[in-house]
Amino acid sequence: MRWWSVLLLKGALGFSFRRDGLQTLSYPESGSYLSPPHEKEELIGWGIFLRDKEECLALHNHGLVDYCSLIHTLQYFSVPLIILWVLLLLWLLNDTAETYFVPPLQYWSSRLRLSPCMAGATLVAAGNGAPDLVMTALAPTTLESLHIVICDTLCILCVAGGAFLFIRSRQAGVLHADGKESVEHALEPLDARTYAGSAAWLCCALAYLLFLLGSGHVSLPSCAVMPALYIGFLTTLALLDDGAPYEVPVPAGPPPPLPGLTLQKDAGYLETLRFGLTMPTYVLRWMLIPPSDFYWDRSRRIFSSASPIALLVFIGCTTGLSFQWYLRSSWSMCALFSAICLSTFLLVLGGDGPEIPKLYPLTTLLAKVSSVLVLLAIARELTACCKTVAFFLGLSRFVLESTVVPWGNSLGDLVTAIAMVRQGQAAAAATALFASPLFNVLLSAGLTLIISTSHGQVISLDSPVQQMQVAGGAFLACIMLCAALIFEKQVGPFGAAGLAGLYIIFLVGVVAAELQRVA
Numbered sequence: 001m002r003w004w005s006v007l008l009l010k011g012a013l014g015f016s017f018r019r020d021g022l023q024t025l026s027y028p029e030s031g032s033y034l035s036p037p038h039e040k041e042e043l044i045g046w047g048i049f050l051r052d053k054e055e056c057l058a059l060h061n062h063g064l065v066d067y068c069s070l071i072h073t074l075q076y077f078s079v080p081l082i083i084l085w086v087l088l089l090l091w092l093l094n095d096t097a098e099t100y101f102v103p104p105l106q107y108w109s110s111r112l113r114l115s116p117c118m119a120g121a122t123l124v125a126a127g128n129g130a131p132d133l134v135m136t137a138l139a140p141t142t143l144e145s146l147h148i149v150i151c152d153t154l155c156i157l158c159v160a161g162g163a164f165l166f167i168r169s170r171q172a173g174v175l176h177a178d179g180k181e182s183v184e185h186a187l188e189p190l191d192a193r194t195y196a197g198s199a200a201w202l203c204c205a206l207a208y209l210l211f212l213l214g215s216g217h218v219s220l221p222s223c224a225v226m227p228a229l230y231i232g233f234l235t236t237l238a239l240l241d242d243g244a245p246y247e248v249p250v251p252a253g254p255p256p257p258l259p260g261l262t263l264q265k266d267a268g269y270l271e272t273l274r275f276g277l278t279m280p281t282y283v284l285r286w287m288l289i290p291p292s293d294f295y296w297d298r299s300r301r302i303f304s305s306a307s308p309i310a311l312l313v314f315i316g317c318t319t320g321l322s323f324q325w326y327l328r329s330s331w332s333m334c335a336l337f338s339a340i341c342l343s344t345f346l347l348v349l350g351g352d353g354p355e356i357p358k359l360y361p362l363t364t365l366l367a368k369v370s371s372v373l374v375l376l377a378i379a380r381e382l383t384a385c386c387k388t389v390a391f392f393l394g395l396s397r398f399v400l401e402s403t404v405v406p407w408g409n410s411l412g413d414l415v416t417a418i419a420m421v422r423q424g425q426a427a428a429a430a431t432a433l434f435a436s437p438l439f440n441v442l443l444s445a446g447l448t449l450i451i452s453t454s455h456g457q458v459i460s461l462d463s464p465v466q467q468m469q470v471a472g473g474a475f476l477a478c479i480m481l482c483a484a485l486i487f488e489k490q491v492g493p494f495g496a497a498g499l500a501g502l503y504i505i506f507l508v509g510v511v512a513a514e515l516q517r518v519a
Contacts, residue, residue, distance in 0.1 A: 064381055067388035082385065089382040092281065093411050096374055098419035099259055100285060103292040104368040109428075111361065120428035121198065121237050123368070124416060125435035142218065142452055142459050143467065144401060149445040150209070150470045151406040153202075153437040157477040158503035160414040161433050165484055165496040167421045190430055192486055193240050198434035199482035201233040205441045206475045213464040213471065220453040226446030233438060237431075255295035255353060258286060258303070288314055289371050292364040296353035304363045305347035308339035311370050318377050375412045383408030396517065402470075402510045430485060434478070466513070470506070477502055 065085070071078045109119040208225065212218055260282030263275045288311055290304035312335070327333060342362065350357045386404045413436050420429040452459055477499060484495025 065385070067385055071388065071392050082389065086382065086385060089378055089385070090411075092378050093375065093382070094415045094418070096285060096289075096371065096378065097412070097415035098422065100289045100367070101371040101375065101416055102419050102423055102425070104364045104371065105428075106425075107292050107294070107361075107364045108368060115427075118237065118431075120420075120425075120431035121234065121435035124420075124428060124432040125439045142449065143461050143464060144397075145448050146209070146213070146445055146461075146464075147467050147470070148401055148405055148409075149440050150467055150474055151402050152409045152440055153206070154470060154474040154477055154503065154506060155406040155410040156413045156433065156437050156440075157474060157481050158499040158506075160410060160417045161477070161481040161484075162496040162499040162503075163414055164417045164421060164426075164429060164433060165481075165488070165499070166493060167418055168426065168488065169493045169496070171421075190427055190485065190488075195430045195434055195485060196482055197236055197240050198233070198431055198438065199478055201229070201236065202434045202438045202441070202478050203475060205229060205438055206471055206478065209441060209445070210468060210471050210475075213461060213468045216462075216464070217458050217460045218449055218453060219458045220450065223446060223449035223453055226442045226449070230438065230442040230446070233435075233442075255297040255300070258282070258291060258299060261286070261299070285374065288374055290363040290367045292367045294356070296351075296356045296360070298352045301346060301350040301352060305343045305350065307363070307366055307370065308342045311366070311373070312336060312339055314370075314377075315373070318373075375415075379408050379411050382411065396514060398466075398517070399510060399514050403507070433481065437474075437478075469509075473502065473506055 067082075070081070074081070105119065105123055108114075108123060114122070205226070208229070212222060215222075260275075260279060263272065267275065286303040287306045290307040291300045327336075342359070345359060346357065346363070350359075383405060386408065387400055390400055390404055413432070417429045417433060420426070420432075449459075480495070480498055480502065484491055484498070488495065
């Protein structure tokens with residue numbers, strides 16, 4: 001508590017100093033994003049009290065909301081608004097993963113006849129790895145991109161892995177309390193070969209990353225090994241995996257209403273209020289993500305026909321592209337024309353069911369892509385909010401890249417793991433817990449390093465001691481999570497507690513390093 005008290009006091013003083021305009025900073029016109037980490041930190045002043053919203057806007061790209069102007073204008077009165085907004089974004093993340101991300105995953109796992117483990121290692125890992133790939137590519141230096149990837153890996157293994165173990169033990173406790181099964185037989189047995197093999201490959205990837213950090217420099221040949229290792233991982237997983245293909249039971253009966261669009265007749269006042277507040281979010285998300293629940297009726301046809309064009313509008317709004325951009329190149333015009341044709345076909349020829357239209361696989365593929373983009377947008381919005389708050393509190397870039405950025409990148413892994421366990425996809429979720437960090441380490445970091453060294457230059461890594469320490473912690477977390485899954489019935493909730501303790505130790509180390517830097 002003493003460490004957190006010092007940080008909060010420092011943040012409050014920093015906010016007061018900035019509000020009163022007691023400090024003035026100057027910046028070179030050329031910018032400081034290309035300078036080395038230590039020099040850049042002195043130029044842009046991450047560790048000292050910053051002045052006004054212009055500096056915040058220069059250092060942060062806000063999302064849907066201009067958080068810099070909001071905090072600067074309302075000052076302390078913006079705190080309750082930000083808290084409510086963060087709670088809404090967290091709910092949107094969890095609900096989008098469970099209601100919109102999992103159904104197209106189930107459909108394509110069944111259609112491609114993938115086992116749950118292969119689905120977790122490919123479809124889930126690629127979807128959850130999108131935020132990490134973006135944040136890694138946007139990092140100003142090579143060492144910072146590696147630091148983000150390593151902290152993401154540690155956060156996924158400890159937080160998402162701990163949540164997976166906790167939900168599993170809680171489900172077993174509920175079954176035991178109901179008298180249906182004993183604790184030993186309540187948990188669904190998981191095939192240890194798949195996730196143990198994934199854990200072994202992740203340990204190898206972290207060991208190779210430690211080797212690169214220890215060598216102090218990276219070159220193109222050394223970076224090319226990382227994508228090759230990922231190909232070897234997929235090949236090994238395909239050879240070890242002999243599980244039955246995932247089968248989705250074909251629903252019978254009339255199509256049920258889409259979630260979030262119908263109010264129950266016996267709903268109370270609070271339920272009616274919740275429905276009125278959340279229904280617009282469901283309507284917007286159904287327009288972006290077409291239903292993939294194997295049903296078809298008029299409402300599903302209308303939402304599915306609106307999805308292709310709505311997705312293009314959503315991409316333009318979230319990336320700052322104008323409508324004229326879609327008319328500047330041949331491939332963008334082709335995408336716009338294809339979206340219009342697909343929307344017209346579904347609206348005119350889709351029918352009102354219950355027979356599924358012939359283009360239904362295409363709409364489920366669109367739902368898979370759309371759900372990933374929506375989760376990415378929500379995670380980026382939440383990250384932008386937290387980074388701006390941390391900026392006004394005066395926290396350093398090291399603290400942001402060790403905590404706030406990995407939390408935002410790992411939220412998708414957390415909510416999808418919880419949603420998949422609740423819907424009976426524990427095997428796929430367990431494999432994804434190791435496959436997603438492996439995707440981040442070998443592909444996100446690997447491709448970023450390959451692009452940086454593509455011209456034959458050798459990149460030097462100055463003093464990567466902290467990154468090596470975090471990578472060692474991630475290596476330990478990988479072993480702990482794998483052991484907790486293998487001996488799940490014996491360790492129970494203690495496995496989740498051990499991972500949580502390891503991550504708390506990491507956070508204490510971050511706070512200690514920040515206090516040492518301030519002193």
